[in-house]
Amino acid sequence: MTVSDPVVEAVVATVSRSATEIRQGLVGRRGAVGEENPSGETQVEADIWADELLADRLSAIDGVSQYASEEREAVIDCAGSDGGGASAGNDGDNGDESAAPRDGYAVAVDPLDGSSNLTSNNAMGTIVGVYDAPLPARGEDLVAAAYVLYGPITTMLLATEDTVSEYELTGGERRLIREDVTLPEEPVVYGFGGRVPDWTDAFSEYAREIETELKLRYGGAMIGDVNQVLTYGGVFGYPGLKSRSEGKLRLQFEGNPVGYIVEQAGGRSSNGEQSLLTVEPTDDIHERTPVFVGNESLIDRLETHLS
Ligand code: P6P
Numbered sequence: 001m002t003v004s005d006p007v008v009e010a011v012v013a014t015v016s017r018s019a020t021e022i023r024q025g026l027v028g029r030r031g032a033v034g035e036e037n038p039s040g041e042t043q044v045e046a047d048i049w050a051d052e053l054l055a056d057r058l059s060a061i062d063g064v065s066q067y068a069s070e071e072r073e074a075v076i077d078c079a080g081s082d083g084g085g086a087s088a089g090n091d092g093d094n095g096d097e098s099a100a101p102r103d104g105y106a107v108a109v110d111p112l113d114g115s116s117n118l119t120s121n122n123a124m125g126t127i128v129g130v131y132d133a134p135l136p137a138r139g140e141d142l143v144a145a146a147y148v149l150y151g152p153i154t155t156m157l158l159a160t161e162d163t164v165s166e167y168e169l170t171g172g173e174r175r176l177i178r179e180d181v182t183l184p185e186e187p188v189v190y191g192f193g194g195r196v197p198d199w200t201d202a203f204s205e206y207a208r209e210i211e212t213e214l215k216l217r218y219g220g221a222m223i224g225d226v227n228q229v230l231t232y233g234g235v236f237g238y239p240g241l242k243s244r245s246e247g248k249l250r251l252q253f254e255g256n257p258v259g260y261i262v263e264q265a266g267g268r269s270s271n272g273e274q275s276l277l278t279v280e281p282t283d284d285i286h287e288r289t290p291v292f293v294g295n296e297s298l299i300d301r302l303e304t305h306l307s
Pocket of ligand 1: 193
């Protein structure tokens with residue numbers, strides 16, 4: 001099933017094809033490169049390689065105006081949006097209302113989310129957000145978002161303005177395996193990041209309640225944990241900490257796209273006070289935010305605890 005907007009379809013198809021290569025190329029790229037990403041996290045070879053592969057391909061799509069990555073300091077302005085890149089099957093001149101906005105879509109990517117899990121051979125992901133506004137943008141400016149989960153099989157969860165679908169990625173292609181993905185009514189699992197002593201008292205109170213009701217599922221890579229929540233129902237969170245009130249996760253690369261996917265699947269997102277998608281970004285593309293996604297009832301309770 002393809003996406004109606006040809007530029008979004010080109011982005012999604014490019015990420016699908018690239019994900020197959022990323023997975024195959026992980027072996028032998030576990031080593032640290034002796035550099036840190038703009039958020040101060042140690043980069044492994046696979047981080048750099050996945051970013052370069054996605055940057056080359058996504059920035060060349062006609063209708064993509066910007067590329068930004070968790071692994072790069074600055075936003076890249078792409079030639080693609082003025083027809084300088086590979087065609088997405090629509091140059092926007094034929095009056096097709098589904099063509100990208102005149103100045104093109106901005107694509108924000110976390111090329112290999114949870115790459116530290118490579119060492120322990122646990123789940124990781126690739127996250128992509130397609131914004132119809134220059135970056136940094138509001139989550140409400142998203143027109144599509146997807147994540148790839150490198151699990152026992154490689155899957156993609158894709159949210160557009162219409163629906164959420166799950167695909168198996170194999171051989172560079174994507175095969176639809178689940179339509180109209182919606183969060184199960186009854187929550188089952190939870191996962192919270194950060195160290196318990198570093199949690200605020202208000203969040204600790206909430207966590208203690210949730211721990212008596214749900215089963216712990218926390219694997220250290222957001223996409224693996226969020227996929228558990230989307231599959232079984234529940235809540236994932238990386239809260240603001242005593243040591244760092246803004247928490248760890250990035251608004252543009254993690255909070256917004258994952259918040260969009262979970263909200264499109266009938267759940268809620270929050271920074272502890274409001275939907276992540278309504279947060280007014282600063283001009284820092286690597287801005288961090290507390291992130292919570294999951295069943296509406298659990299997020300509502302969280303916001304009550306933190307208010
Ligand atoms: P911690 C991975 O580095 C990441 O950005 C998210 O994917 C994940 O949820 C979180 O950080 C894990 O952080 O502090 O538990 O190692």
